[in-house]
Amino acid sequence: MRRCAGFLLAMVLSFIAGQASAGECAFSCGDLTGDHAIALDDYVEFADCLGLAIGAAPQCACADLDGSGVVDLFDAALFMLVFAEVSDETPPACTGAIGSTANLTAYRPQHGAGYAPFARTAVAEIDEESPITGPGIRINSPGDNDPAGEDDLIEVVLDVAPAGAPLALRRSQDALRVWTTRSKSPGTEVAFSGDKTGALPIGETDHALTFWVEWALPVHGVATLTVEPVASGVVKDALVFHSFSSVVIALGGENQVPIDPPNSNLGTFVVAVDLYRAGYDVHMYDEDHVTADGSGAVYNEVVHAIQHRGVETVGIFGYSHGGGSTYDLAERLDIHRAGIGVFEIEFTSYVDSVSNNSDFDTAQELRRPPSTQVHVNHYQRGSFFEDLGLDGGPVPNSLPPPTGLDVETTPWGAGATHFEVDDFVEVRVFIMSTLIANISF
């Protein structure tokens, strides 16, 4: 019994000593909750610690702003100085000086010379630190020469206050490199020393800096980029990048032009834009960019992604002639595997697929795309009057099983025509959810 009590006392004393000697707080002065803001919730935590030793509760180490070992009125005075402001200091070195604010905004990937046909799309604040829906980035290995210019770097805008605040970036992995130019012009790299840069080149009167993030190693992963003061480790904001191991291709119907935002008549591109905003590397094309033998710009893009960007997974979906082109593209990729490399076509989808041997081909495309792991198929039954007799049809081994869905057998799809079948929200949701279930980023 005595031995047991002694053991317990030793445990308690070591806990208190541990707390007292640590005095370490990872957050900025006054930010007891670690949410990058100094507000009422922090005040509540502080008030709970007032008059107590720092070991009394976990948050009290952060409440001891001057490092005296107790949370007292001196700490309260410092707390009131920074309340509703920001601090670049961390306890126990708090002086009450007001710090800087910094916000990072990453954008979804570019294509060729810019963002078109997608709109320049910021990653939502709520998604910034998600390894799934946060900023996706293409591997940019040496030797990856993009024909339309370097488009694999991710644009990031850093907003700061006050102007010219001394801030730095920290990376969690050296896969991330940072440049002040999109094309990685010589002399524009922002150098890291270890994993932290020096002061960023923010002009004295500037409130913003645009820089470009590169994933420079041929290995997939997740990496964090944070912004903090030069002189401390107070994290102001963070971005979590995930490298793309997949590429997704969307092919519209005859004469449907990729655009963002797409109107409701362009169901294929509505899905494509939604997936792009959800964090996938999506490429939208006019189906004419896939010729009848599968060759063309789309094939070249997929092969380039596999050979130079570490892409292992391909998804392809199309409507009408875009469905026919889905078959042709998958066939060419499958036939030429020996010369391309190792990859999997994990997902394909047809909506009322029409064979695309020529612009005037009107036959149903009923063949399952070669080597696809999962194939989704939606179709309706055409009539000469309503839709010139154009339609897809059942495709073996498709989802919904066994051959896909004739939408006209559903309440929502009854009476559908070839010209609207791609626009049903039920069709779009099924395509998107099935792709997401089968293709990681």
Next chain:
Amino acid sequence: MRICLWSRVVGVLALLVTGGLAWGVQEASPSSDPAFQAAIAAFADAESGADRGQALGELLALDEPPYHRLVREVVLHSSQAADVKNAMTGGVILGELKLSDRDLVEAVMPLLGSNLPDEVAAARGALEGVEDRSAGRRPDFSTYRAILEERIRAKQELPAPFVRYIYEAHPGEALLAMMRAQQLREPAELKEILWAEHVVSDTLWKQRYGFLAAETVEPEAADQLARLAGHPQWWVRLYVVEIMRQHGAFHQAEHVEKLQDDAHELVRARAMEVAQGPSVSAN
């Protein structure tokens, strides 16, 4: 009279108001015939099965078999289509005509020489269906060969845009189609061309399937191409420049320079393109 006038006014006003709001505003190609285009539009916009059938009859009545004029108008209509319905209307009409591949090619051929890129693209899009293309096999140029042979026998000039197109579509098949259309008889003549095309194609095959790097050309393939660069027949020399244009690894500056002064315009023009710009890699 007054009612007739007002109905026209209302009709025009309706067009002005709704024309810009219609789903897919169709504009006519400048080369097209308004009567044909109106009939095609009536077919596309028919409001009943009976109307559509009638519209098709009226459309067919504007031309007569083998409907070359109608086919061209259909292709032109598709080249300006602003939505899926109008874009696919052409294929439906052509399906109703049940044309032979030969008739389709003959009908579309003049559009290959259009100054308007949309019309040329539409014509090329129609021809792809005749070639039965697939990733697993070479295109079928048998229809082209027959057309070429007939014209060569009749000592007619071959349409330059058509020749340019078939060489762009597949230089090897174009070379062989031209060779057969020329009615060569001497085995030695035939073998020289057959062997060269085979060796070059074999290198392309090896590049395609990863046996050779894309920038590697086997010495014999380069030699065969060099030999053909000096061939007496222009359609053989055209094959050489087209291969060099599509596959940069085959580029041989010395021969490109000579072919820029070639006696045949098509060869000259293509050689100049090769000399000026980076080649397209089409594998």
